[in-house]
Amino acid sequence: MSNASEIIAKLWTMANKLRGTMNASEYKNYILPFMFYRYLSENQDEYLEKNGLDECYDVTDSEEKEDYLEEISRGIGYAIAPEYTWEQLVSKIENHQIKVRDFQDMLDSFNLNAKRNPVAEADFANVFSDINLGDARLGSNMSERAKVLNDVVLMVNDFTFKDDSGHDILGDVYEWLIGQFAAGAGKKGEEFYTPHEVSQVLAKIVTKDSKVDDTQFRVYDPAMGSGSLLLTVKNELLDGDKSGNVDFYGQELNTTTYNLARMNLMMHGINYRNMNLKRGDTLNADWPFAEREGMQVPLKFDAVVANPPYSAKWDIKDVNREKDTRFKGYGVAPASKADYAFVLHGLYHLDKTGTMAIELPHGVLFRGASEGKIRKNIIDSNLLDTVIGLPANLFYWTNIPTAVLVFKGREARRTKDILFIDASSEFVKGKSHNKLSSENIDKIIETYEKREDAEKYAHVATLDEIKENDYNLNISRYVDTFEAEKVTPLPQLTQELANVKQEIEESTDKLFEMLGELHRTTDEAQEELQKFMEMLKK
Incomplete structure (x- = not known):
């Protein structure tokens, strides 16, 4: 082989x-x-x-x-x-x-x-x-x-x-098999696999302008699945393949999937000393942290990436609004939808110069009540940087479109505007699900880097625009992708109708001549034929 x-x-x-x-x-x-x-x-x-x-x-x-x-x-x-x-x-x-x-x-x-x-x-x-x-x-x-x-x-x-x-290439073969098993597992596949091209979008974003020198690059995935997203981040780093240059942190609730992640990282050459993976409930109790003078101090990361379970239920009964500092000042996500709980957990562990990219359903962009308040608080804190709409049917287990939300640490944000990218209509159609081509991915990343308006694709919205829309981040409010129906000028339409009429008359005359040349037609048939041809001419 x-x-x-x-x-x-x-x-x-x-x-x-x-x-x-x-x-x-x-x-x-x-x-x-x-x-x-x-x-x-x-x-x-x-x-x-x-x-x-x-x-x-x-x-x-x-x-x-x-x-x-x-x-x-x-x-x-x-x-x-x-x-x-x-x-x-x-x-x-x-x-x-x-x-x-x-x-x-x-x-x-x-x-x-x-x-x-x-x-x-x-x-x-x-x-x-x-x-x-x-x-x-x-x-x-x-x-x-x-x-x-x-x-x-x-x-x-x-x-x-x-x-x-x-x-x-054992690691590459292993990871491909994980993808194949995910495809065959249907909805269960969401527990352990994010399609590689989707992982690439997130990984390219969080590693932009990042380089591993003498300082270790630290990446964290609070819903790591089989660890493929963590590995994709490593691959996008300039010096990511050098042993020991990247420190990996990840947490996963499902034991089987946690085992897959451990195996996946090690078969890609990750030394156990640089691998900090944990089986546990990310939302139930904060992790990772360091112990300093009897206090738990949250670890901070250069990059946070996540594709958590969408709109999952979670237990908020024991969430202390005052003591759980992950949510303090922003709000607690509703028990029926944990999307913003994952967002706030990730932000809590994001370094002040770091970048977080998280994939979520579109509902997080516009749902109201407690989620609307959290969204407003995050925007007012100037942490949200970019919203990217991806095509529908990219995953094995759902056909809904998703959005990538990009957040920046406080020292990494240089403006107060928010970039909106609508990449929902650019994909390669497959038999069972759609894919992002390398060209599709490159366009998203180039647009993200340029941070400029692009007709029917991207718009840089000011904070005033966001406020005018009551902090609703629905992409269609900012990126107009409407294609107006082409209107044919009246003189052109009149000429086209005249041409069609002339073609009909010429075709009818020709047909009549051909039928008239038939030798075995009866007088009655000729009479009926004459009536028919006159009707066509009218």
Whole structure:
């Protein structure tokens, strides 16, 4: 296999043959973790070879083995015992020496060794918890389940995840598979995946004018899903690929999705020391923060990105309007719609020179009541920078159009106006959903950077304009995309009608001549034909 697209095509075909009675969202809990286990095992092999520790796999003394495992854990954050390496797993399967119980022993061993390094424990603990070896859909008995698991392992082992130049593309293949599983999962796909081209729009915006030098770039996603948005931000940074230059923070409520994110980032080469991911309810309690003199101080970020669940319900009973400083001075979002709760949480963690881009349904632009008050307070605080309307049907799970809201830290805002971009009509139509082309994305970003009016596409609205519209941010109020129907001048219309009449008369005469030349027409038929032709001429 020479490139990612070839590997992906074959891997997906093989995966569909193995999937059996499971739907896509469930089957991912087997194929993706085994891809990750292979990555961890081979990464450990490389570490041992690089540090001259290859002999540890041959050690039989228990104490010496313990020392090796401790040393490995200190170096890479985890340790895989010699008997449970990927090479050993494949060998057992090929020699018909493995049982379902062996898979469980392998995972138990990994979880035990993950506790050796306290700094990395949170990154690796229970990362394989979604592999359910007792699931009846794997098979009705232990033998059938073992066969399915064996087939998955051998399928994952069948590929060399490097391109022709030797570049590792395992992370790219893994992320593409996440997208494919999201497409097959329908609405459930929204829990773990944001389409790449949408992620690019957000990532390009928050990294504009940003460069990683001696200072780490810090990015936070409070609803990170599988972590693809965080990785896209890294890819847009000038020096983002340099190890350790970007610090990643993310939080996710769903345990399965949280596991996907941990695996996704690590398979893209992110060191556990730069990965600060947490499973938890972002809105229920504030995170991330630092402890200083017994006080919780919110961490601030150069970039905040998010594509949170749209208009989700949330529990506001325990929200203390005075003590929860995330919402103080702005208001509390209604229990039926948490959109502005995510906005305010993100703003709370945005550095004074940072940028936040968050994707939300259009309702946040114009809904009233408590949301209207929050919107007014944010605008009056001069934090909202840009509103971008995207096309409908970009996602696998909904066909509604969405909007990207861009916020700037107080020191990053240089004006009090707000840029409106209507990109809703520019997309590439697909079979099941629409896509943004590279040209569509480039136009959005160029317009964002220029910050100028563009006919039927963009408008820079003054604060007075916003106030005149009662802080309603509906894009159509600021960007006029109305296409007037073309009016044909009366003289031109009269001439066109005359031309049509003449063409009809000429065609009728020609038809009459042709019919009149027929030799077998009766007198009665000729009479009827004459009446018909006279009627046409009228």
